[in-house]
Amino acid sequence: MTPADFRLSARARSMKASEIRELLKLVGRPSMISFAGGIPDPGLFNVALFQDAWREAFSGPSIAREALQYSTTEGYPPLRQWLADHMTSLGVPAEADNILITSGSQQGLDLIGKLLLDKGSAVATHRPTYLGALQAFSAFEPTFSSIDAPQPVGDAAARLLYLVPDFANPTGLTMSRAARRAALEQAQILNAVIVEDAAYTALRYDGETVPPIAALDAATAGSIEGTRTLYCGTFSKTLSPGLRVGWISGPKALIRKLAMLKQGADLHTASFNQMVMHQVAMAGFDTQVERIRAVYRTRRDAMLAALDRHAPLGVRWKRPEGGMFIWLELPEHIDAANLLKQAIRRDIAFVPGGAFFPDGSGRNTLRLSFSLSDEAQIEVGIFKLCELIGQQGLARAVSV
Amino acid sequence: MTPADFRLSARARSMKASEIRELLKLVGRPSMISFAGGIPDPGLFNVALFQDAWREAFSGPSIAREALQYSTTEGYPPLRQWLADHMTSLGVPAEADNILITSGSQQGLDLIGKLLLDKGSAVATHRPTYLGALQAFSAFEPTFSSIDAPQPVGDAAARLLYLVPDFANPTGLTMSRAARRAALEQAQILNAVIVEDAAYTALRYDGETVPPIAALDAATAGSIEGTRTLYCGTFSKTLSPGLRVGWISGPKALIRKLAMLKQGADLHTASFNQMVMHQVAMAGFDTQVERIRAVYRTRRDAMLAALDRHAPLGVRWKRPEGGMFIWLELPEHIDAANLLKQAIRRDIAFVPGGAFFPDGSGRNTLRLSFSLSDEAQIEVGIFKLCELIGQQGLARAVSV
Numbered sequence: 159m160t161p162a163d164f165r166l167s168a169r170a171r172s173m174k175a176s177e178i179r180e181l182l183k184l185v186g187r188p189s190m191i192s193f194a195g196g197i198p199d200p201g202l203f204n205v206a207l208f209q210d211a212w213r214e215a216f217s218g219p220s221i222a223r224e225a226l227q228y229s230t231t232e233g234y235p236p237l238r239q240w241l242a243d244h245m246t247s248l249g250v251p252a253e254a255d256n257i258l259i260t261s262g263s264q265q266g267l268d269l270i271g272k273l274l275l276d277k278g279s280a281v282a283t284h285r286p287t288y289l290g291a292l293q294a295f296s297a298f299e300p301t302f303s304s305i306d307a308p309q310p311v312g313d314a315a316a317r318l319l320y321l322v323p324d325f326a327n328p329t330g331l332t333m334s335r336a337a338r339r340a341a342l343e344q345a346q347i348l349n350a351v352i353v354e355d356a357a358y359t360a361l362r363y364d365g366e367t368v369p370p371i372a373a374l375d376a377a378t379a380g381s382i383e384g385t386r387t388l389y390c391g392t393f394s395k396t397l398s399p400g401l402r403v404g405w406i407s408g409p410k411a412l413i414r415k416l417a418m419l420k421q422g423a424d425l426h427t428a429s430f431n432q433m434v435m436h437q438v439a440m441a442g443f444d445t446q447v448e449r450i451r452a453v454y455r456t457r458r459d460a461m462l463a464a465l466d467r468h469a470p471l472g473v474r475w476k477r478p479e480g481g482m483f484i485w486l487e488l489p490e491h492i493d494a495a496n497l498l499k500q501a502i503r504r505d506i507a508f509v510p511g512g513a514f515f516p517d518g519s520g521r522n523t524l525r526l527s528f529s530l531s532d533e534a535q536i537e538v539g540i541f542k543l544c545e546l547i548g549q550q551g552l553a554r555a556v557s558v
Numbered sequence: 559m560t561p562a563d564f565r566l567s568a569r570a571r572s573m574k575a576s577e578i579r580e581l582l583k584l585v586g587r588p589s590m591i592s593f594a595g596g597i598p599d600p601g602l603f604n605v606a607l608f609q610d611a612w613r614e615a616f617s618g619p620s621i622a623r624e625a626l627q628y629s630t631t632e633g634y635p636p637l638r639q640w641l642a643d644h645m646t647s648l649g650v651p652a653e654a655d656n657i658l659i660t661s662g663s664q665q666g667l668d669l670i671g672k673l674l675l676d677k678g679s680a681v682a683t684h685r686p687t688y689l690g691a692l693q694a695f696s697a698f699e700p701t702f703s704s705i706d707a708p709q710p711v712g713d714a715a716a717r718l719l720y721l722v723p724d725f726a727n728p729t730g731l732t733m734s735r736a737a738r739r740a741a742l743e744q745a746q747i748l749n750a751v752i753v754e755d756a757a758y759t760a761l762r763y764d765g766e767t768v769p770p771i772a773a774l775d776a777a778t779a780g781s782i783e784g785t786r787t788l789y790c791g792t793f794s795k796t797l798s799p800g801l802r803v804g805w806i807s808g809p810k811a812l813i814r815k816l817a818m819l820k821q822g823a824d825l826h827t828a829s830f831n832q833m834v835m836h837q838v839a840m841a842g843f844d845t846q847v848e849r850i851r852a853v854y855r856t857r858r859d860a861m862l863a864a865l866d867r868h869a870p871l872g873v874r875w876k877r878p879e880g881g882m883f884i885w886l887e888l889p890e891h892i893d894a895a896n897l898l899k900q901a902i903r904r905d906i907a908f909v910p911g912g913a914f915f916p917d918g919s920g921r922n923t924l925r926l927s928f929s930l931s932d933e934a935q936i937e938v939g940i941f942k943l944c945e946l947i948g949q950q951g952l953a954r955a956v957s958v
Contacts, residue, residue: 273566
């Protein structure tokens with residue numbers, strides 16, 4: 159039998175295999191210089207801290223009852239409290255009951271889609287935006303609109319504004335305080351919920367910190383309970399993605415609803431992983447963030463410098479203040495998906511930008527990640543990539 | 559703001575807080591004898607085996623790149639291979655690509671709902687059935703029908719037959735080989751997919767093993783690729799629920815689709831947990847299953863004997879051949895939800911049966927779990943519970 163022989167849901171029938179998925183499989187090839195995934199460098203993980211946490215967690219008397227047993231859907235209480243304090247330090251005064259632990263922030267997006275979206279509901283996003291958010295929300299068959307386009311009001315208004323305000327995936331851009339305020343006002347007018355995807359927020363390399371939208375919202379509302387922002391956080395870009403621990407912070411009334419949806423989705427996030435992540439976060443979150451910031455800053459600078467040196471005319475990019483990505487706009491006649499096929503033959507990988515646009519535009523764009531490669535690899539990789547772009551018929555660079 | 563102030567999805571508006579959730583919170587009270595949750599006894603977990611597996615996993619050179627890093631959505635290859643062999647041993651000849659690792663079998667149900675259900679699609683289940691399946695599928699707004707009622711054919715036919723063939727939650731009943739064949743034939747006529755929830759399958763205490771529906775399907779079709787059964791397995795009832803590792807076994811074409819849906823839902827199941835579970839399963843799955851079977855068998859027998867001794871007239875139950883549950887039918891005038899309130903005051907917990915019926919019937923039924931209590935607690939708990947039932951106006955027991 160083939161899937162066509164089964165009666166699948168409309169969402170399953172419309173799914174296409176993701177280009178990114180196929181790309182990520184190439185990362186394992188040793189000769190490959192990968193600028194593809196938004197993947198932390200495993201060489202930077204603080205393995206010793208995890209070893210200590212594991213040793214502690216499984217030498218305690220309660221290992222069987224705590225680490226190996228079912229636990230509550232909302233999450234491990236000490237981790238919820240640590241995250242409440244963390245959110246408070248970011249300007250979002252939160253209590254443990256404002257936090258739902260999720261299986262990575264990807265699950266946060268899935269649960270929020272379940273909470274808010276009926277078939278045909280509108281979701282407003284930046285264009286381009288995080289592919290995984292489009293995937294998560296698509297399961298609930300919404301329509302997508304651009305947050306920069308005029309928004310209808312009333313029933314047709316977007317229920318959900320999805321934003322990656324800091325060092326966005328894929329563009330690397332950061333929303334100014336004024337842009338965050340404007341988004342919040344727009345959400346109030348539309349009676350929409352803002353989903354603030356903060357996956358990269360800890361990774362600022364320079365410039366001034368801009369408060370989370372959730373903080374601006376709480377300051378205006380007087381408390382987190384009056385807000386309309388669901389903040390999705392994760393340890394994946396700082397401590398470890400493999401443990402799959404993220405969180406949603408928001409008003410208790412919505413967190414309770416999200417917990418009920420999570421119960422149906424996976425009962426709870428792995429107990430042991432939450433205990434370990436709590437230990438590691440307590441022992442070394444700030445130190446780890448400082449450490450990886452220093453390394454990624456150097457790599458960002460190396461990639462920007464290499465682009466300055468090698469990029470042919472007509473290739474444009476902006477300097478990101480943090481995160482993992484530099485976004486390239488190529489001359490319109492270049493198709494980045496075709497370019498990728500040639501690049502892979504030269505052992506270079508990146509993500510063609512078209513995947514990040516819900517409407518299939520952006521064919522002449524691509525995303526470069528600088529997180530996985532050292533400075534020498536970045537120099538070689540960018541040189542080879544730019545040479546290849548130049549061979550498509552160009553000559554000198556413009557940085558905008 | 560309250561949730562009523564937001565524009566929530568229809569599914570979120572119709573959600574009600576689960577009685578079971580509230581009940582499970584009581585399990586922690588030390589004086590409580592809980593017959594409520596379908597929870598393994600943590601005293602039976604093989605802690606030493608997990609300690610060995612953890613030590614091994616995090617002393618290897620690849621800990622950072624494997625255990626702490628992102629991994630593939632489909633799952634850790636050695637675990638997929640172990641499970642393929644396990645399925646083959648159950649009569650379902652499978653390869654690694656027939657297996658998708660899920661975050662517990664609960665996630666399997668969520669993903670299958672996403673794969674198959676549009677709003678208004680029909681789902682046929684036994685009545686009563688596993689509450690968590692009703693929760694998972696409800697997110698996709700199907701209609702529920704009884705598998706025992708006449709089924710419409712064509713577009714209105716159920717897309718999904720949900721079955722717990724072995725020692726079902728909540729009834730403890732096992733489907734005969736003939737009943738399994740009949741369900742398979744029905745699915746073929748309806749062009750439906752069978753979801754075989756095998757959460758309790760390893761926990762058989764006596765009687766003859768009946769082949770999984772997936773095995774009967776594969777035998778008829780000649781290979782797993784021709785089947786229409788998605789088998790949902792889990793380590794939660796045998797090795798550990800806290801690590802959240804389950805699997806779906808099925809034809810590759812559907813497994814590939816499910817992997818795409820899983821990518822949008824949580825990217826992948828925690829890498830480290832899969833490595834540990836693979837180690838533990840290799841080192842001691844069979845031994846662990848034998849060990850817990852012996853203990854749970856004793857507890858089942860103790861509960862049956864206590865019911866025989868103490869149950870008042872008009873209370874009916876059937877002897878389960880495995881699993882964790884005995885299902886009681888009380889005289890029609892007794893409301894089990896009211897009974898629970900009285901029982902909790904006497905430190906006894908169980909789950910009122912109404913929660914397991916999609917149509918709200920079954921008010922005079924309840925589910926007893928014998929997995930968490932020792933024989934002395936079972937004797938005391940059943941005595942007190944039966945006394946309480948007797949006080950609702952009854953006299954002697956009938957076992958059917």
